[in-house]
Amino acid sequence: MLELKDVCFTIKKEGEPLNLLDKISIKVPAGHFMAIVGPSGCGKTTLLKTIAGLNEESEGDLYWNGKHLVHEADFEPSEIGYVPQFSIAYDQLTVDESIESATQLRVKTSSAAELDHRIDSVLLETGLDQLADRQVKVLSGGQKRRLGLAMELVSGPRMLLCDEVTSGLDPRSERDIVRLLHQLSRTDGRSVISVTHSLAHLELYDSILVLHEGKVAYHGPPQGLNHYFSVDDTEEIYPKLAKQPSDKWQSSWLKHRQAFYQKLETRREKLIDDGVLKVPAHADVGSLTNDTITSKRDETKTKKQKPVSRSMAETGPLSDPDEETSTDTGIISEAPEAVETPSIFKQFSVLLNRRWKIFFRDRGQVILQVAILLGFPILVSLFNERGNVNVVHLSDSFQGSMADIQEKSRVFLSDLKIGSAISGIIMFQVVLLALMGSNNSAREIAGERLIFEKEKFGGVRPLAYLASKITFIGTLVLIQSIWMAVFVQQFWPFPEGPHAGFLDHILFLILINAAMSSICLGISALMRTSEQSSLLSIYLVGFQLPLSGAVLALPDKLAEITRPFIASYWSWSGSIESLGPSHKNAVKAVIETDLNPVLTCQYVLAIHIIIGIVAAYIGIKRHSWD
Numbered sequence: 001m002l003e004l005k006d007v008c009f010t011i012k013k014e015g016e017p018l019n020l021l022d023k024i025s026i027k028v029p030a031g032h033f034m035a036i037v038g039p040s041g042c043g044k045t046t047l048l049k050t051i052a053g054l055n056e057e058s059e060g061d062l063y064w065n066g067k068h069l070v071h072e073a074d075f076e077p078s079e080i081g082y083v084p085q086f087s088i089a090y091d092q093l094t095v096d097e098s099i100e101s102a103t104q105l106r107v108k109t110s111s112a113a114e115l116d117h118r119i120d121s122v123l124l125e126t127g128l129d130q131l132a133d134r135q136v137k138v139l140s141g142g143q144k145r146r147l148g149l150a151m152e153l154v155s156g157p158r159m160l161l162c163d164e165v166t167s168g169l170d171p172r173s174e175r176d177i178v179r180l181l182h183q184l185s186r187t188d189g190r191s192v193i194s195v196t197h198s199l200a201h202l203e204l205y206d207s208i209l210v211l212h213e214g215k216v217a218y219h220g221p222p223q224g225l226n227h228y229f230s231v232d233d234t235e236e237i238y239p240k241l242a243k244q245p246s247d248k249w250q251s252s253w254l255k256h257r258q259a260f261y262q263k264l265e266t267r268r269e270k271l272i273d274d275g276v277l278k279v280p281a282h283a284d285v286g287s288l289t290n291d292t293i294t295s296k297r298d299e300t301k302t303k304k305q306k307p308v309s310r311s312m313a314e315t316g317p318l319s320d321p322d323e324e325t326s327t328d329t330g331i332i333s334e335a336p337e338a339v340e341t342p343s344i345f346k347q348f349s350v351l352l353n354r355r356w357k358i359f360f361r362d363r364g365q366v367i368l369q370v371a372i373l374l375g376f377p378i379l380v381s382l383f384n385e386r387g388n389v390n391v392v393h394l395s396d397s398f399q400g401s402m403a404d405i406q407e408k409s410r411v412f413l414s415d416l417k418i419g420s421a422i423s424g425i426i427m428f429q430v431v432l433l434a435l436m437g438s439n440n441s442a443r444e445i446a447g448e449r450l451i452f453e454k455e456k457f458g459g460v461r462p463l464a465y466l467a468s469k470i471t472f473i474g475t476l477v478l479i480q481s482i483w484m485a486v487f488v489q490q491f492w493p494f495p496e497g498p499h500a501g502f503l504d505h506i507l508f509l510i511l512i513n514a515a516m517s518s519i520c521l522g523i524s525a526l527m528r529t530s531e532q533s534s535l536l537s538i539y540l541v542g543f544q545l546p547l548s549g550a551v552l553a554l555p556d557k558l559a560e561i562t563r564p565f566i567a568s569y570w571s572w573s574g575s576i577e578s579l580g581p582s583h584k585n586a587v588k589a590v591i592e593t594d595l596n597p598v599l600t601c602q603y604v605l606a607i608h609i610i611i612g613i614v615a616a617y618i619g620i621k622r623h624s625w626d
């Protein structure tokens, strides 16, 4: 039993408090199918989110099976399913794969057979068994809604909240979905609450909650609606609602509440007695008319019914609810087994495998990655001739003659040329890898934020998600950076110094790519949309070259302020420091920007990486449903 007592959700509008939900007091027993209807903006979704805990109530109390949801025990992630208005499946996966990953992320299974059994049951239950191999992107609107439901049913939730799951569907699909929801409420004592715009098929619900300006205008049996609102057709209810203030409707409902609940309770008892409504024997179903929240169902009623296991899979997804009083045998189904959330490692490996699968199935992304991977090093290598010139040294027998002076200026000019070529080639590599880093991460989290929020709500741990992103992007970073270094090396051997110069250079290429990927991942987690995230990441890359000081030395004051933030400077500077002495001197002859020691550059880039990861974690943890 879910019970709301005087629940309010208040926001501040122009400094004044505004109640989006105002003293909502309702009861929803186990195995109940309730619709929330009302004009647009009346607070239907707000109420659903408040029940789910996505909106924190400003006042009032919510109880679940007699326990206070805030002070005693919140819903277990497996206990509650929330089907949002948006699609929660990846287009690149099939129906079967989507349900499989949802199951693996939410339910700890002991064997492959158990996993298969769960997936098959849910496919059957939602009528998707014939579409198991179909890709999500080709599903119809109605099929996508079924998939959304299926992905919530994998954990066998006792409370299923559905937000506009029928909106935009044709009348037949709409009816099919409402009937499916009805059927889902008839087993395992599962309560189903469905927000809907539509006033069609209201007879399929056990009760209808009509909201008006955040207040309850009616909660009772569907058959009582027209009489209560004094209308001939339910379609006339919304215009009627507008004819008197919402508090009048609320007080009118409060007068009738007890009578309505009595009717609901009588019908409910009949359904249980007839065995149509299957509530697990141990379930705390409570009573609509009883004031005590923790009341148990009458013992004698439980004894009348013999337990049997009968799942939706056996009855089929769409058996006619109108036949409910005649088809069933009057029995209580067994309680569904308690579900445990999988370990963080399991969630990590499921998320990572899924990410690679989605990556390889997204042809556009693969082509772009390969084009960048091959094209960028080729671009750099085109400049190899300029960098392959040997550094010329002055002869030891410099006497100051005209010939010697001419030689000195020839050496100086040659140093200038080679110095600027080396600095340019290194900076070119660095900037291109920065661009790759931004491309790796800019949309990584922002682009799938709603799906992740949904999965987080279902029990996916932020740390598992972050680790899967770091591993996925880290692999791209290593491949891109090492390939860039090794490929360019074939055409322009890095003029290394006495201490492992080329390896240091590779490390700096990895670090710039990792730093930019990490910072952009942080941006992606903190921004509200993928467009915002992409734009900010592009600006960040765009500033790398001009603010690095490699092309034009910056004014001292500007350099002091910007340098700590410009990752490309630290990678370029560290790589230049890894050159052999004569090449390093040649570069120093053409630049005015100070260089920093190798170790300092490594530390600064490592700090960038850490900052990006911390920002990503903060962004991932933050609730960002809307």
Ligand SMILES: Nc1ncnc2c1ncn2[C@@H]1O[C@H](COP(=O)(O)OP(=O)(O)OP(=O)(O)O)[C@@H](O)[C@H]1O
Pocket (backbone or CB within 6 Å): 011, 020, 038, 039, 040, 041, 042, 043, 044, 045, 046, 047, 197
């Ligand atoms: N967090 C919030 N901050 C400010 N306003 C909000 C917030 N959440 C909802 N609202 C506003 O509260 C009102 C109710 O929103 P809600 O989405 O619950 O309505 P609804 O009945 O579901 O509408 P619809 O049927 O159009 O989806 C709307 O005016 C909405 O703009």
